[in-house]
Amino acid sequence: MMVKNTVRSASDLDPTVPGKLLRLFFHDCFVEGCDASVLLQGNGTERSDPANKSLGGFSVIDSAKRVLEIFCPETVSCADILALAARDAVEFVRPNDAHIFFLTFIFAGGPNIQIPTGRKDGRNSTAVNVRPNIIDTSFTLDEMAKIFSAKGLSMDDLVILSGAHTIGRSHCSSFNDRFKLDSNGNLTLIDSSLDRQYAAQLTKMCPVGASDDSVTVNNDPGTPLQFDNQYYKVLLEHKGLFQSDSALLNDARTRNRVLEFANNQDSFFERWGVSFLKLSSIGVKTGDEGEIRQSFIPIE
Incomplete structure (x- = not known):
């Protein structure tokens, strides 16, 4: 306690x-x-x-x-x-x-x-x-799975524990190699699995050439202070912040789990408990x- x-x-x-x-x-x-x-x-x-x-x-x-x-x-x-x-x-x-007359509270x-x-x-x-x-944020699914397997964790554990990204913030340097702006301000997607509109929002939060490590962005643009299944819903919208996030949706070995958890928070919570215990x-x-x-x- x-x-x-x-x-x-x-x-x-x-x-x-x-x-x-x-x-x-x-x-x-x-x-x-x-x-x-x-x-x-x-x-x-x-x-x-x-x-x-x-x-x-x-x-x-x-x-x-x-x-x-x-x-x-x-x-x-x-x-x-x-x-x-x-x-x-x-x-x-x-x-x-x-915003109204009193402070309300939410559960994480x-x-x-x-x-x-x-x-x-x-x-x-x-x-x-x-x-x-x-795990590096630029890892492929195979690279992540290799490390997880070495720790006694399965591919399912990888998908479930990645749900930790439903809270937290990350530095721009961990994802800004997925897109770039030219001298005229035109956006080019280096990682085509990222939603273009979301990438445009990220460029505004992470200015070109910014070296200030204090600049951070919410991992989950939807409900960043709540531990929920929003992370998986975000992945379906191609708004996973990291390349390693997008890899979970883009591979047939993990896509069905992403779909399951996006549609069923209770299932995610139940599986989170098991995988967290293993971790x-x-x-x-x-x-x-x-x-x-x-x-x-x-x-x-």
């Missing part, structure tokens, strides 16, 4: 927190397993790799850890906190864009999932392990394989 309350408070202050926590958890589990190795700081750690420079949510995990160390010291690992925080991130009530929408605890924190964190183990179990360390850290101990 302490983790849940910490995530809730942080999400109330910053509605981008849930997306950050989910992404942080993915990047942790896909490299060295779900062992909080992504939290460790220092030269040559996972966190120092350029692919992880845009990760966020660290302060939320740190806050939860500080509270837990007060009430139950040396008991709950950072790895468990990461898993619980990512699980909780999709459940919460946050302010809607209310995700299912309540029971996940086991007992993970230990890993002792190894190496930047060289990051790139071969995480949270990747490479878990127990016993003498790991430790319970008291904080983010820097590695020098």
Whole structure:
């Protein structure tokens, strides 16, 4: 409950927190397993790799850890906190864009999932392990499936867990190679699977030549603060933000799942719970394989 309350408070202050926590958890589990190795700081750690420079949510995990160390010291690992925080991130009530007389609230929408605890924190964190183990936004379906398979995850898991993109924001550099503007402002689609009108909107949000990494765009242009099945509906409109998103619709091996989840949110939620449990179990360390850290101990 302490983790849940910490995530809730942080999400109330910053509605981008849930997306950050989910992404942080993915990047942790896909490299060295779900062992909080992504939290460790220092030269040559996972966190120092350029692919992880845009990760966020660290302060939320740190806050939860500080509270837990007060009430139950040396008991709950950072790895468990990461898993619980990512699980909780999709459940919460946050302010809607209310224009009338009072503030209304909406559910982020995700299912309540029971996940086991007992993970230990890993002792190894190496930047060289990051790139071969995480999904790039330009990946083909085969490239994504190869990495997922290496983690014990199926093609179905790939489609389901990609639904995490229903929340969160991304930097322009992760998708602006899908289109370009010439000197006269004419739009050319480099990736023809992207809706032209949507691409035109993206060019306005990501000006040509912009190098400011603070510019971000909602992954889901429809309901960016709700964990729902809108992501799959967006894919059907050819408005998946990443090339890796569009790949799910354009391949016969995954298209039917996209259609199913776009038409049935309950099915997506049910399958999300199963796939998230599998994700949270990747490479878990127990016993003498790991430790319970008291904080983010820097590695020098």
